[in-house]
Amino acid sequence: MLNEDNQDLFDIRRLALLVEVVEQGSITAAADLMMYTPSAVSQQMRKLEQEVGQPLLNRRSRGVAPTEAGQLLAGHARKIIGQMRAAQSDLDQIAGLGRGxxxxxxxxxxxxxxxxxxxxxxxxxxxxxxxxxxxxxxxxxxxxxxxxxxxxxxxxxxxxxxxxxxxxxVTEVFQESTVILVARGHRLADRDEVRMEELRTESWIVRAEAHPVVEVLQRSAHDAGFEPTIGFLANDYQEAQAMVSVGMGVAMVPKTAVALQHPDVRVISLGDAAPMRRVFLAQxxxxxxxxxxxxxxxxxxxxxxxxxxxxx
Missing domain, CATH: 3.40.190.10 (Periplasmic binding protein-like II)
Known part of the structure; x- marks a missing residue:
């Protein structure tokens, strides 16, 4: 029987944890699957046992096994969780998430x-x-x-x-840094971080058609005390990487621009001096x-x- 102080419905989250512990045969494995710590799962199982008024798990040296009560409750819990998921699906359909x-x-x-x-x-x-x-x-x-x-x-x-x-x-999604691209044979290719002052003699590869990254470069160069020399105007970042890879110059790009990195290009950080670009959602x-x-x-x-x- 339920304890007199716990006549209400069980906590659905504890029931879900019980199902995973029973199916995995391990508190640690269930914790990993449900993204909890093992101690948190153990605590929730103890609270559930208090609500039920009898043991649900037999602790062993290697894992756990359900008691008769634990096996029974886990069976009911599976049905309850399935019904809750079905209810959420039905609500999503009503809300329009199942169509449109x-x-x-x-x-x-x-x-x-x-x-x-x-x-x-x-x-x-x-x-x-x-x-x-x-x-x-x-x-x-x-x-x-x-x-x-x-x-x-x-x-x-x-x-x-x-x-x-x-x-x-406007809702901010993330901030991304600006990085420097050099060829693998460049004098700075072995560096993880570089200062703009060290790049004053470089020829720069930038995006064409007054792309905003040109202003980012100019501001960074001016702060470092020099005027950047533009050596090549690229139509996109893949073209910019290709030109960097063959030593036509170096480039400054937002980090997402090198998600597909050219094998002969090295990406170098500007450290704390890197201009940060905000990516945001607009509605x-x-x-x-x-x-x-x-x-x-x-x-x-x-x-x-x-x-x-x-x-x-």
């Missing part, structure tokens, strides 16, 4: 690095939602968002030129966010938390 479509705007650098990880996770969680991605330049992305072509979009800015628009809500302020948009944002921010160190 979503269009997301992004810029090329992110589309070739971080975003595919997010898309993979989102499609796995919400396979019935039709997801489209539109990659474009900054101004086009903002126009598409304002016109409703996209439900949300990913943008970027730097501290000296923060994006500001009262009609658009219109004047609309009610669709369930699919909320779900995508949640997935996006979760993945960003897991991977933020990759871009520092």
């Amino acid at each position: 479509s979503l269009t997301v705007g992004t810029f090329p650098t992110l589309a070739g690095s971080f975003l595919p990880v997010v898309i993979r996770a989102f499609k796995k969680r919400y396979p019935a939602i039709g997801l489209s991605v539109r990659s474009a330049r900054f101004d086009e992305l903002v126009s598409d968002l304002e016109a409703g072509v996209t439900g949300l979009c990913l943008l970027w800015d730097y501290p000296w030129n923060r994006f500001s628009d009262d009609s658009i809500r 219109r302020q004047d609309k009610i966010y669709a369930p699919a948009e909320v779900a995508f944002q949640s997935t996006l921010l979760e993945i960003a938390r897991d991977h933020h160190e990759d871009y520092l």
